[in-house]
Amino acid sequence: MAARTxxxxxxxxxxxxxxxKLAHGLARVVPAGTLSLIVNTGDDFAHLGLHVSPxxxxxxxxxxxxxxxxxxxxxxxxxxxxxxxLEALGGPAWFRLGDGDLALHVWRTHRLRGGATLSEVxxxxxxRLGVGARLLPMSDDAVRTVVExxxxxxxxxxxxxxxxxxxxxxxxxxxxxxxxxxxxGVLAALADHGLRAVVICPSNPFLSVxxxxxxxxxxxxxxxxxxxxVAVSPIVGGRAxxxxxxxxxxxxxxxxxxxxxxxxxxxxxxxFVVDSADADAVLGLPAIALxxxxxxxxxxxxxxxxxxxxxxxxxxRRAAA
Amino acid sequence: MAARTxxxxxxxxxxxxxxxKLAHGLARVVPAGTLSLIVNTGDDFAHLGLHVSPxxxxxxxxxxxxxxxxxxxxxxxxxxxxxxxLEALGGPAWFRLGDGDLALHVWRTHRLRGGATLSEVxxxxxxRLGVGARLLPMSDDAVRTVVExxxxxxxxxxxxxxxxxxxxxxxxxxxxxxxxxxxxGVLAALADHGLRAVVICPSNPFLSVxxxxxxxxxxxxxxxxxxxxVAVSPIVGGRAxxxxxxxxxxxxxxxxxxxxxxxxxxxxxxxFVVDSADADAVLGLPAIALxxxxxxxxxxxxxxxxxxxxxxxxxxRRAAA
Numbered sequence: 346m347a348a349r350t351x352x353x354x355x356x357x358x359x360x361x362x363x364x365x366k367l368a369h370g371l372a373r374v375v376p377a378g379t380l381s382l383i384v385n386t387g388d389d390f391a392h393l394g395l396h397v398s399p400x401x402x403x404x405x406x407x408x409x410x411x412x413x414x415x416x417x418x419x420x421x422x423x424x425x426x427x428x429x430x431l432e433a434l435g436g437p438a439w440f441r442l443g444d445g446d447l448a449l450h451v452w453r454t455h456r457l458r459g460g461a462t463l464s465e466v467x468x469x470x471x472x473r474l475g476v477g478a479r480l481l482p483m484s485d486d487a488v489r490t491v492v493e494x495x496x497x498x499x500x501x502x503x504x505x506x507x508x509x510x511x512x513x514x515x516x517x518x519x520x521x522x523x524x525x526x527x528x529x530g531v532l533a534a535l536a537d538h539g540l541r542a543v544v545i546c547p548s549n550p551f552l553s554v555x556x557x558x559x560x561x562x563x564x565x566x567x568x569x570x571x572x573x574x575v576a577v578s579p580i581v582g583g584r585a586x587x588x589x590x591x592x593x594x595x596x597x598x599x600x601x602x603x604x605x606x607x608x609x610x611x612x613x614x615x616x617f618v619v620d621s622a623d624a625d626a627v628l629g630l631p632a633i634a635l636x637x638x639x640x641x642x643x644x645x646x647x648x649x650x651x652x653x654x655x656x657x658x659x660x661x662r663r664a665a666a
Numbered sequence: 667m668a669a670r671t672x673x674x675x676x677x678x679x680x681x682x683x684x685x686x687k688l689a690h691g692l693a694r695v696v697p698a699g700t701l702s703l704i705v706n707t708g709d710d711f712a713h714l715g716l717h718v719s720p721x722x723x724x725x726x727x728x729x730x731x732x733x734x735x736x737x738x739x740x741x742x743x744x745x746x747x748x749x750x751x752l753e754a755l756g757g758p759a760w761f762r763l764g765d766g767d768l769a770l771h772v773w774r775t776h777r778l779r780g781g782a783t784l785s786e787v788x789x790x791x792x793x794r795l796g797v798g799a800r801l802l803p804m805s806d807d808a809v810r811t812v813v814e815x816x817x818x819x820x821x822x823x824x825x826x827x828x829x830x831x832x833x834x835x836x837x838x839x840x841x842x843x844x845x846x847x848x849x850x851g852v853l854a855a856l857a858d859h860g861l862r863a864v865v866i867c868p869s870n871p872f873l874s875v876x877x878x879x880x881x882x883x884x885x886x887x888x889x890x891x892x893x894x895x896v897a898v899s900p901i902v903g904g905r906a907x908x909x910x911x912x913x914x915x916x917x918x919x920x921x922x923x924x925x926x927x928x929x930x931x932x933x934x935x936x937x938f939v940v941d942s943a944d945a946d947a948v949l950g951l952p953a954i955a956l957x958x959x960x961x962x963x964x965x966x967x968x969x970x971x972x973x974x975x976x977x978x979x980x981x982x983r984r985a986a987a
Contacts, residue, residue, distance in 0.1 A: 393772050393773065393776045394715075394772070394775055394776040394779055395772070420751075423747070424745045424747045424765055426744070426745045426747075426764075426765035426766040426769075427748070427765050427766060427768050427769050427772075428769075429766065429769075430741075430765075430766040430767070430768075430769035430770065431769040431772070431773060433769075433794065433795065434769055434770065434773050434790075434791055434794050434795075435790065435794050436769065436772075436773045436776075443747075444745055444747035444748050444751075444765035444768075445747040445748060445750065445751040446751070447748050447751075447765075447768060447772075448747075448748050448749075448750075448751035448752040448754075448755055448757065449751065449755065451714050451715070451716070451748075451752070451757075451768075451772075452714065452752060452755050452757045454715055455714045455715040455757075458715050469755075469756065470755055473754065473755050473756050474754065474755075
């Protein structure tokens, strides 16, 4: 248990389901109060006048033990009276909001309209729900992922939910990123000299991690961090476990492989974790092959521990990059 | 069944539960498309950033057959996951919003923010829910009932829900009424020369009907209407069936009686309907005693028919007033 005795905190960058799982694992294996999660908000959008933050919510519900495990989003034991009544009124049904989940959207929107920042609301909500890790939205400013497709530029949720990732992707834009600032605490978390590791979770590199890195100052802060930076591949055996990462890589003319992900993060990371299925991947940087598929809470903790052990052994390469 | 063969439409002024019941009865006994309901919006308020219209909703749900009969507000078969989750987040719990009910508030608020008027949203919603009557908010402008009490001036929902009508009442103000305009269709409905009756439902005179009459032009329009105007007493045997009407009358130094209600509407009505329990009430205008307590849908229709028959026999007195 070498990792457990290491001093210092851990920062993880994460997006949706896969990222939330590893974030949950990290939260289970590091001391309380030492984990900071920088979460993608490029998927955020206004729906029915409500501010919905899908990735923040997935991470929050996962770490609070409230997440629905089968569905992959929203709360367990959810009810759907709101959606049924909304449809009866002629409201839009393409984006599903559960009855309990709605409380978070309504409350957050109300607090934001009252002048609170997304960071402040996130801190309040996670505190209330007993989440031990510190959740940091990548920015309190609006950054909105736009997917360039053969059906034209699409707002993220339009691409992801309404069109179920069917359009062919040619690129991405992160609207608002140029002028966005990292949320309070984000740069300081990465600048912490006692930091033990920075982990890029197995989230979609294009849709979950790149929006975070698109916020001015983020990429430099990751490069400058004192800790080893480790990414975990979301591609396992040439496939994405969930979501459109593999489809998108194919559409962009990239090989659907862990190596492509490692290349995507070149210059930013010191080490790379691939799945045991990809143990023979040829990578230009230190790597380790581990079972990365997280089916249970124990899998999450086991992977988190292994990733931190790997990070602890890594030489610093970025100084030369 | 003389009332059924009468030509022309019916207009009813109504507020909460008692009013909604008679409105429902009227909707059952008049031909489809001939009933217009002018509904109090003085109880409307913004809660969690949502526009809540309690009286419009009670009337809508009652006429759509969706109302919870025991609780007296909201929808039957309602769920409470939203409230439970909201409380867990530290949100306010004093005003209960059911999971299905929320759809109406969220959808209405979204449409209003998009530029629709309350009348337009009400028309869409009632059409969608198969409500045959025409529901007209008294005004599309904000009129907000303020209750003057020994605890100071209180916003209506603060008085009515949060403080459960406990403070002692000394008067009422209808904030915004001076500059409010009757909603489109309201004055035209009352000016219809073919009108058969105007019914003031057994709603709270101070909190449900007076806000309607406080909108400039409303009182004159009721006085000028070609049809007989009939009010139904919400006071039965010296008590209010529901709500704070009797308590308020006592606090205002008024006798808690049907006669006090008739006096309240003096100059505005041609006839008055009291409950059989108040058959000996001494009133200065034509009156009839009927069983006014509506326990079943049949009670509602029976009372509606009797009220319309009574109206049909009334001499016009207001011309002299």
